[in-house]
Amino acid sequence: MSVQGHLTIKTNVSKHNPTIAMVLSIIFAGFGQLYNKRYLKGIAFALFEILFLVTFGEFIGFGIWGITTLGEIAGLDHSVFLLVYGLLAIILIAFAAVFYFFNVKDAVKQAKAIKEGWIAPKLGESLRIFYDKTFPYLLTTPGFILLIFAVVFPLMFAISLAFTNYDLYNSPPRNLVDWVGFENFGRLFTVGLWRNTFVSVFSWTIIWTVVATTFQITLGLFLAVLVNDARVKFKKTIRTILILPWAVPAFVTILIFAAMFNDQFGAINSDIMMPLFNIEVPWLTDPVYTRVVLIFIQTWLGYPFIFALFSGVLQSISSDWYEAADMDGASRWQKFQHITLPHLLFATAPLLIIQYTTNFNNFNIIYLFNEGGPAVQGQNAGGTDILISWVYKLTFDTNNYSMAAAISLIIGLIVSIFAIFQFRKTAAFKEEGNL
Amino acid sequence: MHPKTRSRLELAGIYTIFALMAVIIIYPLIWAIGMSLNQGTSLYSSTIIPENWSLTHYQWLFTDERSNYLLWYRNSMIVSGMSVLLSVTLTTFTAYAFSRYNFVGRKSGLYTFLILQMFPVLMAMVAIYILLNLIGLLDTLTGLVLVYVGGQIPFNAWLVKGYLDTIPRGLDEAAKIDGAGHFTVFIKIILPLAKPILAVVALFNFMQPLFDFILPSIILRSPQNYTLALGLYNFINDQFSNNFTRFAAGSMLIAIPVAVVYVFLQRFLITGLTAGGTKE
Numbered sequence: 001m002s003v004q005g006h007l008t009i010k011t012n013v014s015k016h017n018p019t020i021a022m023v024l025s026i027i028f029a030g031f032g033q034l035y036n037k038r039y040l041k042g043i044a045f046a047l048f049e050i051l052f053l054v055t056f057g058e059f060i061g062f063g064i065w066g067i068t069t070l071g072e073i074a075g076l077d078h079s080v081f082l083l084v085y086g087l088l089a090i091i092l093i094a095f096a097a098v099f100y101f102f103n104v105k106d107a108v109k110q111a112k113a114i115k116e117g118w119i120a121p122k123l124g125e126s127l128r129i130f131y132d133k134t135f136p137y138l139l140t141t142p143g144f145i146l147l148i149f150a151v152v153f154p155l156m157f158a159i160s161l162a163f164t165n166y167d168l169y170n171s172p173p174r175n176l177v178d179w180v181g182f183e184n185f186g187r188l189f190t191v192g193l194w195r196n197t198f199v200s201v202f203s204w205t206i207i208w209t210v211v212a213t214t215f216q217i218t219l220g221l222f223l224a225v226l227v228n229d230a231r232v233k234f235k236k237t238i239r240t241i242l243i244l245p246w247a248v249p250a251f252v253t254i255l256i257f258a259a260m261f262n263d264q265f266g267a268i269n270s271d272i273m274m275p276l277f278n279i280e281v282p283w284l285t286d287p288v289y290t291r292v293v294l295i296f297i298q299t300w301l302g303y304p305f306i307f308a309l310f311s312g313v314l315q316s317i318s319s320d321w322y323e324a325a326d327m328d329g330a331s332r333w334q335k336f337q338h339i340t341l342p343h344l345l346f347a348t349a350p351l352l353i354i355q356y357t358t359n360f361n362n363f364n365i366i367y368l369f370n371e372g373g374p375a376v377q378g379q380n381a382g383g384t385d386i387l388i389s390w391v392y393k394l395t396f397d398t399n400n401y402s403m404a405a406a407i408s409l410i411i412g413l414i415v416s417i418f419a420i421f422q423f424r425k426t427a428a429f430k431e432e433g434n435l
Numbered sequence: 436m437h438p439k440t441r442s443r444l445e446l447a448g449i450y451t452i453f454a455l456m457a458v459i460i461i462y463p464l465i466w467a468i469g470m471s472l473n474q475g476t477s478l479y480s481s482t483i484i485p486e487n488w489s490l491t492h493y494q495w496l497f498t499d500e501r502s503n504y505l506l507w508y509r510n511s512m513i514v515s516g517m518s519v520l521l522s523v524t525l526t527t528f529t530a531y532a533f534s535r536y537n538f539v540g541r542k543s544g545l546y547t548f549l550i551l552q553m554f555p556v557l558m559a560m561v562a563i564y565i566l567l568n569l570i571g572l573l574d575t576l577t578g579l580v581l582v583y584v585g586g587q588i589p590f591n592a593w594l595v596k597g598y599l600d601t602i603p604r605g606l607d608e609a610a611k612i613d614g615a616g617h618f619t620v621f622i623k624i625i626l627p628l629a630k631p632i633l634a635v636v637a638l639f640n641f642m643q644p645l646f647d648f649i650l651p652s653i654i655l656r657s658p659q660n661y662t663l664a665l666g667l668y669n670f671i672n673d674q675f676s677n678n679f680t681r682f683a684a685g686s687m688l689i690a691i692p693v694a695v696v697y698v699f700l701q702r703f704l705i706t707g708l709t710a711g712g713t714k715e
Binding site: 081102131132135136137139140142143144146147149150151152153155156157158161223226229232238240241242243244245246247248249250251252253255256257259265267271300308309312357361363367368388392395401405408411412415416418419 | 449553
């Protein structure tokens with residue numbers, strides 16, 4: 001910058017006031033920018049606010065009324081739609097708040113710059129800078145909108161329902177739904193039927209997740225190490241066969257297994273159990289047997305992915321490690337424990353954690369195999385129902401939406417704990433700044 | 436024991452385990468193929484090696500006028516195809532922005548994705564139903580595709596971002612110095628290098644809708660809009676026409692090609708999945 005330019009700046013210093021820019025931009029979006037003599041931007045911002053108020057103003061007012069009261073006249077006000085409008089209004093307000101915050105921040109920043117003598121670039125130049133700055137937002141916007149539509153909004157709705165009394169007997173438009181606070185959660189822990197069901201479903205969900213996932217990981221690991229043994233021939237063929245359960249769609253295999261384990265006509269009873277041991281096992285009518293079979297099927301379905309994953313990593317472990325260990329006279333078990341296992345776990349930990357969360361919410365196998373059955377006395381879920389399939393039944397069989405939502409929320413909390421854990425593991429691979 | 440004998444015994448043990456596994460893996464699959472070739476419709480009268488081989492069930496699927504099989508096949512291809520197209524485009528855009536640009540909300544966006552990918556879509560099914568009803572997309576394939584595409588973004592954006600992070604930034608910076616714009620860098624430099632991970636995302640998004648039956652069962656109402664999985668499920672679920680053999684025939688026609696493709700692509704898949712996580 002030339003000396004002369006520097007001098008002109010000095011004379012301009014005191015005239016521009018960032019506080020005025022801030023106040024103006026708070027009064028109405030874009031006014032601060034107009035004060036900064038950024039006319040195009042100012043007009044665009046102001047226009048945006050006007051359009052927003054005209055288009056959504058009334059809707060937001062209605063939505064906020066709707067979500068606070070959930071309707072006042074039964075038969076006329078539809079509580080669930082009012083809740084939906086209310087949530088949409090909240091999302092719109094959040095958008096507006098973010099926009100406003102940037103509007104004010106931008107006005108102040110630019111006013112400060114002008115005060116210090118910054119001179120605005122030409123129109124073409126500033127458009128280019130604008131394009132550079134907004135490019136990442138352009139890229140993310142379509143995905144972001146769809147994410148709000150398909151994930152964020154539905155989750156907000158599910159969370160809201162957990163605090164209402166929306167069920168079959170209390171369903172709009174005939175009746176109004178009300179906010180009930182934590183009543184649903186209270187019921188889950190105090191009312192006999194609910195507590196019994198919750199305790200038994202919850203404990204089975206945990207056992208199911210831990211046992212089935214650990215089995216599939218262990219079997220995958222075991223087979224991967226065996227196939228990797230230098231003495232084994234026909235490795236490619238063996239690998240292909242071992243991968244098969246992953247290749248055949250799970251939807252199909254679960255239904256095949258359900259038919260095979262059918263108590264009366266299934267192949268397991270009629271072709272194996274009867275001829276060999278002369279017994280008919282009640283696979284689908286005794287909860288204990290059903291649980292055992294479910295864990296078996298999940299192991300069958302789930303190990304190939306782990307096997308393929310570990311096989312890939314095993315081939316990439318440098319043989320130097322093992323040669324060095326051989327020199328020191330390490331036993332096979334020692335080599336496995338100190339070289340193979342750490343390598344495998346380090347490379348795959350996040351994916352292994354995902355296996356646990358997947359099984360925690362593995363609705364498909366539970367529902368397709370025996371619809372969560374068999375029925376058990378003294379509870380309103382089947383003997384093999386896990387939390388997510390119980391939620392499904394409460395929603396679609398008995399229309400008890402609010403209790404279903406309360407249980408979903410508990411699932412959500414547990415899952416978030418997994419998420420934090422996974423994040424820590426993932427972060428361990430990448431330096432802080434790289435995220 | 437002599438080391439050589441010991442080694443032989445061990446190897447014999449290993450092969451025995453493989454043989455056992457092979458039986459456990461292949462038996463149910465052969466059994467299902469056998470079922471599909473039986474003439475009758477009930478499980479009771481059917482055997483793994485049918486007494487009278489017959490392709491009646493396959494024939495029924497294609498020729499009977501009550502069969503919607505080809506329609507379901509078409510619907511499934513539309514849903515999977517559209518879902519691949521939209522998912523790959525949106526996910527790549529998002530992941531590219533998160534990998535290469537520093538913008539306000541970047542970090543919180545990544546955290547949000549991480550947490551959102553943990554929640555099963557199933558948790559929000561009531562809301563999805565009401566929302567689709569509200570905007571008139573209930574019982575349409577479009578509604579189904581939008582839910583699939585929106586739901587996959589958090590997981591796949593992380594996956595692709597992890598992969599893009601491994602592509603040296605020097606490449607795009609050099610191109611920028613040569614005067615390439617944002618889109619040129621994205622299309623000419625990043626996309627060609629990201630092909631492997633995009634193939635993985637495409638495969639995921641093709642397969643997932645193909646064999647999902649729960650979301651279609653909530654969203655789709657009329658039989659002519661069913662996807663394959665939902666239609667096939669109703670063959671055995673329908674209490675008036677419990678028809679396992681027909682289900683087996685319909686399933687084999689789609690499961691066998693899918694299995695072949697998977698066996699060929701699995702190495703590729705594994706590389707894609709671990710690349711983002713392990714490098715760096």
